[in-house]
Amino acid sequence: MLEIKNLKKSFGKKTVLKDINLIVNKGDILGIIGPSGCGKSTLLRCINLLEKPNGGEIIFENDNLVDNKSHIETRRRIGMVFQQFNLFEHMTVLENIIFAPTTLKIMKKDDAIKKATELLKEIDLFDLANHYPSELSGGQKQRVAIIRTMIMKPDIILFDEPTSALDPEMIGEVTNLMRKIAKEGMTMIIVSHEMNFIKNFCTRVAFMDNGIIKEEGTSKQIFENPKCEELKKFLSKINNY
Amino acid sequence: MKKIIILLVSLLLLTSCSTHKEKLILATEAGFAPYEYYSSGEIVGVDIDIAKKIADYLNKELVIKDVAFDSIINEVKTSKSDIGAAGISYTEERSREVDFTVNYFESRQIIIVKKDSNYTGIEDLENSTIAVQLGSVADTYLSDNNSNINVVREKKFLAAIQDLKDNKVNAVVMDEIPAKKLIDDTMIILDKELVTDSYGMIVKKENTELLEAANKVISELKESGEIDKYMLIHMGLEEEKTGNNSFKDKLYNTIIYDQRYKFILEGLKNTLLIALGAVIIGIFLGTIAAISRNIYENTNKLKILSLLSKAYVNIIRGTPSTLQLMIIYYVIFKQTSINIVIVGILAFGINSGAYVAEIIRAGISSINKGQWEAGYSLGLGYSQVMKRVILPQAVKNILPALGNEFITLVKETSIGAYIGIVELTKASDIIASRTYDYFLPLILIAIIYFIITFSLTKIVDKMEKRFNNARN
Structure with a gap:
């Protein structure tokens, strides 16, 4: 479904992604872990073309995203959930959700409202449909943001540290929603510092360090049987903490 | 309906023909x-x-x-x-x-001093300060012939006389005839004229x-x-000066006598007209400049327009507005006879556009980058995100700033007097030139400016509050 070959990205003189190679298959729940500043978020942002790669290939369903075209059709099929939620501040919860499908004329307004209502009811947030984001808690905001992505029926969703900006008691409501979506068969890539969540939830885990993917395997392999020294060091630091 | 229009047009043509004279x-x-x-x-x-x-x-x-x-x-x-x-x-x-x-006419340039001073001629005024009208014969003469006299160049004779009244200068040099009208009983004209010149x-x-x-x-x-x-x-x-110098008489002389309020009304009309027209042109130009730069920065399109916009903003912000006004009037509209108020609207509009561009740019960049990214990640294009996500949020920052720009413009129009626009400041100047008193006309105009800007400030404040309420 998604294949990344020799991906490179630098900001000025600083090279953040040196040579990334990664394959994601349909239904995969891939966790990306690694020390701060190793390029995890940049990798996600490159996949969604929020950052323009300097070289390599990102092949999504036979379409190479690394060229100068806008790939606007393809981007619609790649969802993204941000650490800071990024709900549209001037729209209500409902407007936030129906904005993209109605603006892009993918759904009629009535159908979009119906679908949004349905999705909001499933996560018990329908009461807040006409409230503005500033009236919501962090956990509620992030769940609305996930719904907003879901209504576009993406093939894959990228989660960029979805729980890092949340108070601890709200993390559960967001991870529960992610679990629910995963059960429906969604393909996901998750960058997170929640090691327990990654360990229990992801089918595969990639360890990034210094702009490259150092080690990759099933969750069990990575957490219980790490091979490279950097990963061992990283995990021991986290366990001590 | 058509007939009426034809009738009106022919009537108009007729009247304009009958009064048409070179x-x-x-x-x-x-x-x-x-x-x-x-x-x-x-x-x-x-x-x-x-x-x-x-x-x-x-x-x-x-x-x-x-x-x-x-x-x-x-x-x-x-x-x-x-x-x-x-x-x-x-x-x-x-x-x-x-x-x-x-x-x-032949005029004598004479020297006016205070009665209680000891000056008897130009010889006594070495190393002293003399006020003249800028660009007048006295100015040229003193600058050329008396290098050790400190010359104060005023825009008006009246201001020069005022300087002497306030003891800011030791003497005034000017034409004899207006001098006789302008001096008061604390002043005296020296017998010996400085120079005679002809008009x-x-x-x-x-x-x-x-x-x-x-x-x-x-x-x-x-x-x-x-x-x-x-x-x-x-x-x-x-x-026409009334003998009595009471405040009431002065006020009467400043406003009522000779229908002088007409200058103030005319000035008020032109000031508001220019400010309003200019802000509309400014918003138009500023929006084009700001948006084209933003489009170039985000999509690499419209490179030339964006570079032009950048140059426009920098040039306008980097030169005095008085200069811009004079360049537009004396250089660009050199040969055309165009209504001076329209020149003012254009000049101030072009000037304002550069500041409006920066206001809009600041408004756009005040919106969190995450709003752009959320829009892009949902598969929306630049213009959709700009129109539906960024601008509606930026407006609450932009509108109050635009209100302030309008307030600034109301005050800025006072330099329109340079090219002869009768706006408020010029109106006070005209009245002062008749009453020989700067105090009342200036204070009066200051009060009018203040009332306008103060009420506008209140409106802008209200607007700001409403925007903030709408969001929370």
Whole structure:
């Protein structure tokens, strides 16, 4: 479904992604872990073309995203959930959700409202449909943001540290929603510092360090049987903490 | 309906035909009685009377343009006006730029000092400070001949006299005739004149037809004694200060007498008209400039427009607005006779556009980058995100700032007086030139400015509050 070959990205003189190679298959729940500043978020942002790669290939369903075209059709099929939620501040919860499908004329307004209502009811947030984001808690905001992505029926969703900006008691409501979506068969890539969540939830885990993917395997392999020294060091630091 | 329109149009054409006469445009600075000054809302004076005779002789309609004294030569040189008259004395320097008619009056440059001072002549005034009117004969003479005198150059005789009144200067040098009108009983005119000079009107070089006509008319008027008569009439007309100097009388003189409130109303109208017109042009230009730059930064399109916008904003913000106004009037609209208020609207609009561009740019960049990214990640394009996500949020920052820009513009329009626009400040200037008192007209105009800007500030504040409430 998604294949990344020799991906490179630098900001000025600083090279953040040196040579990334990664394959994601349909239904995969891939966790990306690694020390701060190793390029995890940049990798996600490159996949969604929020950052323009300097070289390599990102092949999504036979379409190479690394060229100068806008790939606007393809981007619609790649969802993204941000650490800071990024709900549209001037729209209500409902407007936030129906904005993209109605603006892009993918759904009629009535159908979009119906679908949004349905999705909001499933996560018990329908009461807040006409409230503005500033009236919501962090956990509620992030769940609305996930719904907003879901209504576009993406093939894959990228989660960029979805729980890092949340108070601890709200993390559960967001991870529960992610679990629910995963059960429906969604393909996901998750960058997170929640090691327990990654360990229990992801089918595969990639360890990034210094702009490259150092080690990759099933969750069990990575957490219980790490091979490279950097990963061992990283995990021991986290366990001590 | 059609018939009525045709009727109206033909009527209009007819009336314009019947009054259609070629125009003789006279540039002057009204504020120099008895040669040119305002009375009952009109510019009158000796120079005007002579100019009217010249216009009659040429079978033309006289149109009077009130500009700054130092702009008159330029007006004539650039053919914006046909003839200039403002008690302009003949100098070598000026005659290189324009042609002078025969002189119609000889004037003596005299020295005014305080009665209680010991000055008896220019010899006593070495190393002292003397006030003159900028660009007048006195100015040139003192600058050329008395290098160790400190010369204060005022825009108006009246201001020079005020300087002497306030003891800011030791003496004033100016023409004898207005001097007699301007001094009060604490001042005295020294017997010995400094220099005698002669007044002539100016026309563009090579405009021999007009020059000859003017010379002929002036010579005839001089011979028949008409000019002396004009002088007496206008000096008589001048006696209008009420004897009583109470505040009430002063207020009456400033506002009611001679329908002077008309200047204030005219000034108010022009000030508001220019500010409003300029802010509309400014918003138009500013939006284009800001958005084209944003489009280029985000999509790499519209490179040339974006570079032009950047240059426009930098040039306008990097040069004084007075200069821009003068360049637009004297350089760009050099040959065209265009309504001066429209020039003002254009000049201030172009000026304002650069600031509006920065206001909009700041408004756009105040929106969190995450809003753009959320829009892009949902598969929306640049223009959709811009129109539906960014601008609706940026507006709450932009609108109050635009309100403030309008308030600034209301005050900025005061420099319109440079090219002769009768806006509020010019109106106060005109009134002061008639009442010989700056205090009341200036305070009055200041109060009017304050009332306008204060109420606008209140409106902007309300707008800001409403936007903030709408969001929370």
